[in-house]
Structure formats: structure tokens, C-alpha cells
Amino acid sequence: xxxxxxxxxxxxAEQIRERVLDTAxxxxxxxxxxxxxxxxxxxxxxxxxxxxxxxFPSKEALIExxxxxxxxxxxxxxxxxxxxxxxxxxxxxxAVYDMLAHWFDEDDFRGCVFINTFGELGGTAPHIAxxxxxxxxxxxxxxxxxxxxxxxxxxxxxxxxxxxEGAQTTAAIAGTNDAAHHARAAATTLIDTALAANRPQATxxxx
Amino acid sequence: xxxxxxxxxxxxAEQIRERVLDTAxxxxxxxxxxxxxxxxxxxxxxxxxxxxxxxFPSKEALIExxxxxxxxxxxxxxxxxxxxxxxxxxxxxxAVYDMLAHWFDEDDFRGCVFINTFGELGGTAPHIAxxxxxxxxxxxxxxxxxxxxxxxxxxxxxxxxxxxEGAQTTAAIAGTNDAAHHARAAATTLIDTALAANRPQATxxxx
DNA sequence: CGCAACTGAGAACGAGCGTTCTCAAAATTG
DNA sequence: CAATTTTGAGAACGCTCGTTCTCAGTTGCG
Numbered sequence: 001x002x003x004x005x006x007x008x009x010x011x012x013a014e015q016i017r018e019r020v021l022d023t024a025x026x027x028x029x030x031x032x033x034x035x036x037x038x039x040x041x042x043x044x045x046x047x048x049x050x051x052x053x054x055x056f057p058s059k060e061a062l063i064e065x066x067x068x069x070x071x072x073x074x075x076x077x078x079x080x081x082x083x084x085x086x087x088x089x090x091x092x093x094x095a096v097y098d099m100l101a102h103w104f105d106e107d108d109f110r111g112c113v114f115i116n117t118f119g120e121l122g123g124t125a126p127h128i129a130x131x132x133x134x135x136x137x138x139x140x141x142x143x144x145x146x147x148x149x150x151x152x153x154x155x156x157x158x159x160x161x162x163x164x165e166g167a168q169t170t171a172a173i174a175g176t177n178d179a180a181h182h183a184r185a186a187a188t189t190l191i192d193t194a195l196a197a198n199r200p201q202a203t204x205x206x207x
Numbered sequence: 208x209x210x211x212x213x214x215x216x217x218x219x220a221e222q223i224r225e226r227v228l229d230t231a232x233x234x235x236x237x238x239x240x241x242x243x244x245x246x247x248x249x250x251x252x253x254x255x256x257x258x259x260x261x262x263f264p265s266k267e268a269l270i271e272x273x274x275x276x277x278x279x280x281x282x283x284x285x286x287x288x289x290x291x292x293x294x295x296x297x298x299x300x301x302a303v304y305d306m307l308a309h310w311f312d313e314d315d316f317r318g319c320v321f322i323n324t325f326g327e328l329g330g331t332a333p334h335i336a337x338x339x340x341x342x343x344x345x346x347x348x349x350x351x352x353x354x355x356x357x358x359x360x361x362x363x364x365x366x367x368x369x370x371x372e373g374a375q376t377t378a379a380i381a382g383t384n385d386a387a388h389h390a391r392a393a394a395t396t397l398i399d400t401a402l403a404a405n406r407p408q409a410t411x412x413x414x
Numbered sequence: 415c416g417c418a419a420c421t422g423a424g425a426a427c428g429a430g431c432g433t434t435c436t437c438a439a440a441a442t443t444g
Numbered sequence: 445c446a447a448t449t450t451t452g453a454g455a456a457c458g459c460t461c462g463t464t465c466t467c468a469g470t471t472g473c474g
Binding site (some may be wrong): 005023029030031032034035074075110112114116117118120122123124129131132136137155156158159161162163164165166167169170172174176179182183185186190191193 | 220224237238239241244269283318321322323324325326327328329330331336339343344349361365366368369370371372373374375376377379380381386389390392393396397
């Protein structure tokens with residue numbers, strides 16, 4: 001039982017898997033999915049086709065793995081943003097749009113992977129469409145958690161999610177991160193209006 | 208100069224061109240662009256490949272023609288919506304979201320063609336990316352026109368545009384038209400807040 | 415040491431892509 | 445009517461796709 005050797009090969013396999021996912025994510029994101037063949041993936045990752053198909057039984061499986069990883073990354077970003085919002089759930093919600101602004105500034109930003117993939121594959125790959133739908137639903141649910149803590153009605157969460165989605169596509173197409181700031185300003189108005197409406201005995205501020 | 212015959216053939220050519228565009232639009236929209244080959248276009252439109260290439264010198268030219276037509280259709284819908292808004296520019300802005308709600312209800316609704324196409328081709332076809340960028344910019348400019356008439360600051364137009372974009376992708380992925388109503392409610396809040404903030408002493412100038 | 419199993423890199427496969435070509439039928443012209 | 449041009453439908457081309465196969469080299473094990 002060469003356990004050391006086995007551990008080493010297993011570790012290597014995991015590293016190679018990560019390298020493949022890195023490469024696939026980068027190429028799919030920058031060029032679109034159909035435009036990136038398995039050959040290009042082999043060339044850019046340095047992993048042979050046979051190995052690729054050992055790790056992922058099909059291109060669709062690889063796409064799903066890439067999306068799953070992006071989902072984890074996205075969830076981490078959202079949680080980090082929420083953690084940044086210091087005290088109030090209001091700040092936590094607004095921190096999400098600050099996170100978006102930073103993301104939009106990245107050089108290779110080209111919109112939301114899930115939206116892009118839905119546009120390209122949503123009509124022909126139901127399994128992937130479902131995965132994307134679930135991802136977006138879970139983001140809305142997470143927003144709803146925080147919204148609930150503010151005491152505002154749940155409909156605010158849907159509005160805030162729409163702002164986030166719109167900011168992503170607008171920023172991607174326009175090539176600027178202005179949309180993040182516009183979305184943040186809109187979110188501020190929506191949140192404060194909802195909070196004011198929900199506290200009838202409180203004096204409406206904004207003098 | 209058989210002018211009658213020439214007119215007839217010209218007319219027929221235009222009808223055939225429209226048929227090709229109809230088919231291309233439908234197939235591209237429902238399946239994505241890369242997934243639809245010229246053969247599929249020939250089969251579904253009944254127009255031979257030679258004729259297709261007479262009408263459009265390349266697939267990219269056909270894609271651009273489809274996008275141009277969608278842009279005209281979109282502009283007509285927006286203008287019709289604005290015309291529906293009875294008196295005030297506020298109503299005109301909100302009517303855009305009613306238009307969206309109707310659109311989302313269509314059976315084959317699968318999001319915004321421009322957003323979908325940008326995700327699929329934006330990274331590799333700069334000419335198409337530019338066309339999409341210009342389309343979105345012109346929509347924002349149109350909203351800004353109406354926003355200006357309300358007397359609200361121009362930043363409101365960006366916020367409303369982001370809501371519209373977010374509603375389109377959200378509705379497409381979720382498969383419901385709820386997003387249109389959430390976006391409309393959010394738009395109402397944003398507009399009325401902007402108007403209230405902008406009218407401490409103002410006389411409304413609408414005649 | 416010798417044999418069986420496994421690995422790697424890349425060739426190869428069938429299918430589908432965008433595009434062009436063939437060639438018989440139709441239309442046009444003197 | 446005969447010669448010429450224009451058209452149509454689809455076969456064909458070269459390429460790339462996702463996937464599988466080949467086969468020389470390496471490893472594991474009695």
C-alpha cells in the first residue's frame with residue numbers, strides 16, 4: 001500500500017483538475033463556451049485530451065463544474081460583502097453593490113457568467129439552465145434574508161436583485177463600472193423608502 | 208427594361224429576405240447563435256444556401272441584420288409604450304415596464320437578444336459588440352429624454368435602465384414575468400423620490 | 415526478470431460548421 | 445429557334461468540433 005505515492009498522485013490529480021477548471025473558466029468567460037473547443041483547452045492548460053476526459057466525462061460536465069465553482073466564488077464574495085457591512089442590514093445590502101463595483105473594475109470583466117451562459121446554452125441545455133436558475137434564486141434568497149432583518153417587505157429583495165442583475169449586464173456591455181454606482185444609489189433609495197414606509201410613526205428624513 | 212418583372216422580382220427578393228430574417232431571428236433567439244448553422248436556416252426557411260449567401264454575404268452579416276431589425280422592433284415598442292403613457296413623463300416611463308411585462312409573457316421569451324448575443328459573441332466579434340453597446344446606449348438616451356421632461360436629474364435614467372436590463376435577464380432565467388412588476392414598482396419609487404427631492408419649490412413645466 | 419496493466423500524447427473519427435461549386439433547368443436575347 | 449446567360453438545389457470542400465483510439469513507454473507485481 002504505497003500510501004504516500006497514492007496521496008501524491010491524488011493531490012496531483014486535484015491540482016491538475018484545478019488547472020483545467022481555471023483554464024476553462026478563463027477561456028469560456030472571455031470567448032463564450034461554443035467558441036472554446038477541447039483542443040484549445042488542452043493547448044492552454046497543458047493537460048492532454050485523455051486526461052481531460054478522465055477528469056470530466058464530457059464538455060457539458062466540465063461546463064457544469066466551472067459553473068459550480070463560479071457559484072462558490074460568487075457566494076464567497078457575497079458573504080464577504082455582507083460581512084463588510086458593519087452594523088445594520090442596510091449597510092450589508094449596500095455593501096453588495098460596492099463588491100460589484102470592484103468586480104466590474106477587473107480587466108477581464110465581461111458580465112455575469114451565468115447570464116452569459118444562459119443566453120448561449122439556456123435554450124438547448126436544460127440541465128445547465130436549471131443550474132443557472134437555482135443559482136439566481138439562491139442569490140435572491142440570500143438578499144431576502146438580509147432584507148427581512150431590516151424589517152422591510154420581501155418585495156424589496158426582488159427589486160435589489162434586479163438592480164444587481166441589471167448592473168452586471170449594463171457594466172459588461174458599456175465597459176464601465178458606472179452601473180454599480182447607479183445601482184447602489186438606486187438601492188439606497190429603495191431601501192430607505194421601504195424602511196420609511198414600514199415605520200409609519202417615524203418621521204421621514206431627507207430634508 | 209422589363210420594369211414590371213424587375214419590380215416583381217425585387218419585391219419577391221424582399222419578401223424572401225424578410226422570411227430569412229424571421230427564421231434566423233427565431234432560431235438564433237431560441238437556440239443561441241453558434242448552435243444554428245446555415246443548413247438549419249435553409250431547412251427552416253426553405254431558402255437555398257446560394258440564395259442565403261446572395262442576400263447576406265456571411266453569417267456575421269446575417270447576424271447583424273437580425274440585430275438591426277430587432278433594434279427597430281425594440282425602438283417601436285418603446286415609442287409605443289411612451290405614447291401610451293397618457294399625460295405625464297412619469298407615466299411614460301412607467302409604461303415601459305408595462306411593455307416589458309407583456310413581452311415577458313410571450314411563450315418564446317428568452318431574454319434580451321442583445322444581452323444574449325453579447326454574452327455569446329461579445330468577446331470575439333468586436334463589430335457586434337459595438338452594435339450592441341450602441342443599442343443599449345440609445346435606449347438609455349431615450350429614457351434620459353423622458354426623464355429630463357420630468358425635471359428629475361439625469362442619473363434617474365441610468366437607474367431606470369438598469370432596472371429594465373435586470374428585469375429582462377431575471378425574467379428570462381426565472382421563466383416568469385414577476386420581474387417586470389418588481390421593476391415597475393422599483394421604478395415608481397425611484398421616480399417619485401427623484402421628483403420629490405427635485406421639487407422643493409419647483410413649478411412643473413409640463414404644458 | 416518478464417509479463418500484464420496502465421499511462422501519455424497525439425492521431426483519427428464521424429459529424430457539423432461556414433462557404434463555395436457543380437450543373438441541369440429556366441430565362442433571355444438576336 | 446438556337447445560343448447565351450442566369451438561376452436553383454444540393455453536393456462538396458476544408459475546417460473544427462467533441463470524443464475515441466492507437467501505441468510506444470512506463471509502472472506494478474509474481
